[in-house]
Amino acid sequence: MTRIVRTVAELREQVRAWKAAGEQVGLIPTMGALHEGHLSLVRLAQTRVKRTVASVFVNPKQFAPHEDFDAYPRGEARDAELLDSAGCDLLFAPNAAEMYPQGFSTTINLTGVSEPLEGAARPQFFGGVATVVTKLLIQAEPDIALFGEKDYQQLQVIRRVTRDLDLPVEIVGAPTARAEDGLALSSRNAYLSPQERAAAVALPNAMKAAIAAVQAGERVEMAEAAGKAALEAAGFRQVDYFDFRDADDLSRLGPDALHGSKARLLAAAWLGKTRLIDNMAA
Numbered sequence: 001m002t003r004i005v006r007t008v009a010e011l012r013e014q015v016r017a018w019k020a021a022g023e024q025v026g027l028i029p030t031m032g033a034l035h036e037g038h039l040s041l042v043r044l045a046q047t048r049v050k051r052t053v054a055s056v057f058v059n060p061k062q063f064a065p066h067e068d069f070d071a072y073p074r075g076e077a078r079d080a081e082l083l084d085s086a087g088c089d090l091l092f093a094p095n096a097a098e099m100y101p102q103g104f105s106t107t108i109n110l111t112g113v114s115e116p117l118e119g120a121a122r123p124q125f126f127g128g129v130a131t132v133v134t135k136l137l138i139q140a141e142p143d144i145a146l147f148g149e150k151d152y153q154q155l156q157v158i159r160r161v162t163r164d165l166d167l168p169v170e171i172v173g174a175p176t177a178r179a180e181d182g183l184a185l186s187s188r189n190a191y192l193s194p195q196e197r198a199a200a201v202a203l204p205n206a207m208k209a210a211i212a213a214v215q216a217g218e219r220v221e222m223a224e225a226a227g228k229a230a231l232e233a234a235g236f237r238q239v240d241y242f243d244f245r246d247a248d249d250l251s252r253l254g255p256d257a258l259h260g261s262k263a264r265l266l267a268a269a270w271l272g273k274t275r276l277i278d279n280m281a282a
């Protein structure tokens with residue numbers, strides 16, 4: 001059975017006992033509403049380490065006041081069952097007071113890779129993510145921590161933070177788990193109506209088409225514009241970005257810089273009330 005703990009003290013005690021017994025530990029931070037994407041991180045961790053810890057904490061600090069903190073899907077019993085079925089050893093499920101005790105007043109301040117794309121669309125987001133992930137890494141003292149490429153910029157930001165702060169952990173990125181039609185699995189997909197869910201496949205399809213076009217010699221800006229137009233035609237009401245970027249630092253690419261460079265196409269777009277993000281190697 002997956003053991004559930006709610007305090008940092010219990011978490012540390014268990015992880016330290018495992019490490020004292022020579023067992024390595026992997027941490028999978030999540031916000032719950034678990035799906036196959038999260039479980040793929042647990043399984044990847046199990047190929048690397050003996051013990052796995054998943055955290056479930058809907059982190060208020062990464063939501064702006066107008067965002068969906070209250071509506072975010074929650075369900076600890078189902079999450080615990082799924083983790084149990086995946087063979088996860090420990091669920092760390094702190095409450096807000098455990099994570100942010102009264103008087104909490106420290107936030108990680110970021111520049112660089114956190115600034116464009118998600119950072120521009122959600123100015124509060126990466127400061128909140130970096131603060132809670134740093135806390136989780138210090139609390140759990142894992143050997144490795146796993147994050148999905150689905151949140152590609154988040155993964156790059158976390159790699160940067162751990163390097164910059166000398167946190168003694170290996171950050172492991174995991175491939176994006178997708179539904180059969182290609183839509184990236186995401187907890188927020190639960191917000192989509194059946195009609196919106198059918199239309200959502202336009203996002204990965206437009207991305208694949210843009211990558212194929214650029215690889216066939218189309219100029220980057222033309223492919224980006226065609227991708228945005230395809231999303232709008234499919235019923236997306238706003239495209240926050242649909243950009244080819246350098247895969248490491250997410251800086252802009254030159255007009256035809258794809259050839260020979262490590263590029264990534266990243267997109268975020270609104271379908272009704274739901275904001276979907278995705279990215280692919282280009």
Ligand SMILES: Nc1ncnc2c1ncn2[C@@H]1O[C@H](COP(=O)(O)OP(=O)(O)OP(=O)(O)O)[C@@H](O)[C@H]1O
Pocket residue numbers: 029030031032037038040041146147148149150151174175176177178184185186187188189
């Ligand atoms: N489809 C997926 N494939 C691989 N990893 C994923 C996938 N979806 C989420 N993850 C990863 O799981 C971890 C926890 O993510 P989170 O709990 O926010 O789920 P989510 O589905 O991304 O939710 P949201 O809808 O809020 O974006 C993150 O490292 C995230 O990148």
Ligand SMILES: CC(C)(CO)[C@@H](O)C(=O)[O-]
Pocket residue numbers: 029030031057059062129132133151154
């Ligand atoms: C990494 C994370 C768990 C931090 O709250 C969150 O941003 C997420 O679920 O991707």
Ligand code: BAL
Pocket residue numbers: 031062151
């Ligand atoms: N999966 C990233 C967390 C968020 O969008 O808030």
